[in-house]
Amino acid sequence: MGQRAVSGDTEHDFGAFVAARATTLLRVAYLACGDRSEAEDLLQTALERTYRNWDRVRHHSPEPYVRRVIVNAAISRARRRAILRIIPVRSLPDTPARSADVDLRQVLMDALRALPPRQRAVVVLRYWEDLSEHQTAEVLGCTVGTVKSQSSKAMAKLRMALGEESVEGVIGNARA
Amino acid sequence: MPALEDRIRRLMAEETAGLHATPDLGERVVRSARRKRKRGVFAALAATVVVAGAAPAYLTAAAGSGPTPIVTETPPPPAIDDLRPTGRPAEKTLGDLGDGRQFGNVRVGYLPEGLQWKRWSLDHGDSYTTSFDYKGDRNGFYCVQIFVHENAAVLEIDDRVSVHRQEGEGEEVAVGDRSGYAVVQNVGEDGTKGTPTFFLNMGENRRAEIMFSPVYAKDLGSAEAVNRELRKIAEGLTAIRE
Numbered sequence: 066m067g068q069r070a071v072s073g074d075t076e077h078d079f080g081a082f083v084a085a086r087a088t089t090l091l092r093v094a095y096l097a098c099g100d101r102s103e104a105e106d107l108l109q110t111a112l113e114r115t116y117r118n119w120d121r122v123r124h125h126s127p128e129p130y131v132r133r134v135i136v137n138a139a140i141s142r143a144r145r146r147a148i149l150r151i152i153p154v155r156s157l158p159d160t161p162a163r164s165a166d167v168d169l170r171q172v173l174m175d176a177l178r179a180l181p182p183r184q185r186a187v188v189v190l191r192y193w194e195d196l197s198e199h200q201t202a203e204v205l206g207c208t209v210g211t212v213k214s215q216s217s218k219a220m221a222k223l224r225m226a227l228g229e230e231s232v233e234g235v236i237g238n239a240r241a
Numbered sequence: 242m243p244a245l246e247d248r249i250r251r252l253m254a255e256e257t258a259g260l261h262a263t264p265d266l267g268e269r270v271v272r273s274a275r276r277k278r279k280r281g282v283f284a285a286l287a288a289t290v291v292v293a294g295a296a297p298a299y300l301t302a303a304a305g306s307g308p309t310p311i312v313t314e315t316p317p318p319p320a321i322d323d324l325r326p327t328g329r330p331a332e333k334t335l336g337d338l339g340d341g342r343q344f345g346n347v348r349v350g351y352l353p354e355g356l357q358w359k360r361w362s363l364d365h366g367d368s369y370t371t372s373f374d375y376k377g378d379r380n381g382f383y384c385v386q387i388f389v390h391e392n393a394a395v396l397e398i399d400d401r402v403s404v405h406r407q408e409g410e411g412e413e414v415a416v417g418d419r420s421g422y423a424v425v426q427n428v429g430e431d432g433t434k435g436t437p438t439f440f441l442n443m444g445e446n447r448r449a450e451i452m453f454s455p456v457y458a459k460d461l462g463s464a465e466a467v468n469r470e471l472r473k474i475a476e477g478l479t480a481i482r483e
Contacts, residue, residue, distance in 0.1 A: 079270075080271075091262045094254055096256075101260070113272040117274060163319070169252055192250055
């Protein structure tokens, strides 16, 4: 049926969905916000919202819905924090990329955290979730053009962070 | 050297490989959602449950005749609402509503042309709902669905509107001397433009949630038509008893 029940015994289906997909969604949340504790909180918040709408969400595909809530909540929180200056915005790491993968991971995560929230979300959706530009635009509620420009700027910064391009080249790209 | 995109993917995969959701996450979400929904009603009850759990120790200590009570980190017992149901309850309906214009404590004064009652409803006490479509087909997709949330259920609706407000989704809309909030909810209809919804404040203890299915919204042709029809339904929705 295409209608939502007020409530009911939906715990079983919802529990099965969470058991199957929560780890994947937690990883999306972590990449979107850059902090494990916040990722867990984001995921729980998104799942609570999903649970409230479960009788309708379940008939479609719940995972894109949860992902959309996670990503947009991550952006929203990051912006609020920036406005309130609760967490100072980090700057891009000064050190060039190092060869060891563990160091590169740290460099990447620092660089991701330093990106503006929407740019970070674009990177996660495009290169972690493998969404198309159109799908990414739908999730973020923006135009495909915005996705393209945000992605280009974000990738330029990540390229610099990972030591693939000179600072001058990145600044040029980011301002393009 | 692999493309930058591939390096980012690989590093992301390595960075997140050690992350795993806790096994009880689903249960915690359900409990939390229920607590929020019921907090108005159960706040006093939950306090009573906790105090009741501690009561024997306090009574013993006060009497001075037993061992000193030991304070432990044991969490309080779950609220009654958290107990898992032992079986699927039968769904309660509002019965035969005739033309569906009057259900529960409200009356639908206006319906868009061509719609009729779907012969479907659900009644969960503080929340109840029915819906309308073109054919009166209880098994088909709805065009318009109206939820009414009363008393304790009002809290959950206010929470949901608050979330929309915080996220900058939707807008405040006055309907006569009543307030409302119009928003397009995304409740799983990926690939569509979402569910146009109007939350109507019908007094301190009642909220209505009027929703158009994405398909019906498309039938109406334009956002202006959707907003106009939603607003007209809200205007015509009245309480028949307090």
